[in-house]
Amino acid sequence: SQKIEQNSEALNIQEGKTATLTxxxxxYSPAYLQWYRQDPGRGPVFLLLIRENxxxxxxxxxxxxxxxxxxxxxxxxxxxQPADSATYLCALWAYGNNRLAFGKGNQVVVIP
Amino acid sequence: EADIYQTPRYLVIGTGKKITLECSQTMGHDKMYWYQQDPGMELHLIHYSYGVNSTEKGDLSSESTVSRIRTEHFPLTLESARPSHTSQYLCASSERRVAGGGETQYFGPGTRLLVL
Known part of the structure; x- marks a missing residue:
């Protein structure tokens, strides 16, 4: 079956450091992969798109x-920065699916 | 901030009631979508539309219906609400590309529905 997996554990990171999410x-054979940011109680906001090539x-x-x-x-x-604290969603658009499929998201907490 | 609006933001309603969740966008986008999202879970596509008078069911089985009479408006209706419908409902829109696919989706703020 098709799966998109993101770490379910929150990433706690010190301000100024680099946060890395997987x-x-x-x-899937994705043509595009997108990342979105979602704050509590809000809709996702598009951040970046990367193509398969x-x-x-x-x-x-x-x-x-x-x-x-x-x-x-x-x-x-x-x-x-503390303002980067949010949940980040990965989303794929794959040939044959013709729709965007989302992962569950990974929460980031930036500690001042 | 995207120009896509959802009302109401919060709704508490009794079982058996009919409800309509409103979604409007002012960007002139052809494509519109409804997603359902539970806390800590992924977004599930329940309906989408590629333009006026076009509606399709998504991946998640839903007892809701949608209509697309105007480009900017994509309401979702539940004829008889049940506690299992309790969730957050997110509306989104995107441009239609000639090549298709991969378009950025712009989301509304969501409607949080609680059915008692």
Whole structure:
């Protein structure tokens, strides 16, 4: 069956450090992988999109990598700030599915 | 901040009542979606639309129905609410690309529904 796996344990990290989140998937052939941020009680907000033929994408303090061989994406927040505390969702758009499939998300807590 | 709105934000209602959750977007997007999300769980697609008069069921079986009479409006209706419908409902929209797929989705703030 198709799965998108993100760590269910919250990531607690000291302010200023780099937070790294992992998204693993099975039985998907994703054309695009997206990362969203979700704050409690709110809808997700789009952060970054990376295509299957791209290895890395950056936006300000955010960096995403995409390894289709390992079937994995890594999401990095450099110089983390307390305002970065949120849940981060991985989402795949795969050929044949024609819809965005979401992981459960990984919570990040940045400690001042 | 995305221009997509949902009302009400919170709703507490008794079993058997009919409810309509409203969703509107002002971005002129062709595609609209309804997701259901329980705490700590992934978003499940329950309905989507590719344009006016187009509606499709998503991956998660749902007793709700939707309509798309205007581009900007995509309401979701539950004819008879049950406690199992208690959840957060998120509406989203995206542009339609010629090549299809991978479009950024813009989400509303969600409606938190509690059925007693």
């Amino acid at each position: 998204c693993n998937y099975t039985n 791209e290895k890395e994408k950056r936006k300000e303090r955010l960096k995403v990598t995409f390894d289709t061989t390992l079937k994995q994406s890594l999401f990095h927040i450099t110089a983390s």
